[in-house]
Amino acid sequence: xxxxxxxRRRWAVVTVGGALVLGGCTDGSSAxxxxxxxxxxxxxPSAPEPTTDPTPRPTGxxxxxxxxxxxxxxxxxxxxxxxxxxxxxxxxxxxxxxQDLVEFTNFCDPASVFCSGVIDDVNADITAGTRxxxxxxxxxxxxxxxxxxxxxxxxxxxVDRDPFIAVGADGSTIFESDGEDALDxxxxxEHIPGHGWLTRAAKPGIVPIS
Numbered sequence: 034x035x036x037x038x039x040x041r042r043r044w045a046v047v048t049v050g051g052a053l054v055l056g057g058c059t060d061g062s063s064a065x066x067x068x069x070x071x072x073x074x075x076x077x078p079s080a081p082e083p084t085t086d087p088t089p090r091p092t093g094x095x096x097x098x099x100x101x102x103x104x105x106x107x108x109x110x111x112x113x114x115x116x117x118x119x120x121x122x123x124x125x126x127x128x129x130x131x132q133d134l135v136e137f138t139n140f141c142d143p144a145s146v147f148c149s150g151v152i153d154d155v156n157a158d159i160t161a162g163t164r165x166x167x168x169x170x171x172x173x174x175x176x177x178x179x180x181x182x183x184x185x186x187x188x189x190x191x192v193d194r195d196p197f198i199a200v201g202a203d204g205s206t207i208f209e210s211d212g213e214d215a216l217d218x219x220x221x222x223e224h225i226p227g228h229g230w231l232t233r234a235a236k237p238g239i240v241p242i243s
Contacts, residue, residue: 099127099136109224111177114186117230118220119172122192125151126170132159140232147235162202168210170194172218176241185223185233189241191215 100123105116121140128137132155141148158164174190194213201207217240221233 100124106230114188114222115174115177117222118188121220121232122170122172126168129165129168142231142233145234164200166198167195168197185221188220190218192218
């Protein structure tokens, strides 16, 4: 599997004592949603194993429309949190492919380290004239922790990401990846009155403590 540096960091497997408690680890999140950017595209205990498809997945092309928000996101409850986390991971894949950061930025806490890194990576690609083909991402949720001391839900799951390539301004392939299968992933989401769901933090390579 071959990666360019920035995307290697974005999906690198990290371990914090074998797990992460997202309560108190929201990357110093701010109290409200991010401002919408003006630009669009310019050029543990063991968790249940998700079902995987052994058939190789083809590399796709750039997404043209953002994912549709699940109806359950209208709910300020566990089902809504699950749907919001699933939507966030799909939106990540769309933002990287399309280089349209408007919805992704609006859906993220501006203080989230993961979200800021994605935005920086995409803006760097725009500046360099490079693009990503393929890489659609899906989150398979196996657990949702309801709010305790903090106001957000923590959603635990595994991400499957399609194979993808990065294409340079001259049309050459800069790097390629086989994608990801069952990458442990956690998302902290909060329902903000008058705004809806907001992603407070996200991190790959971690599992629940218990």
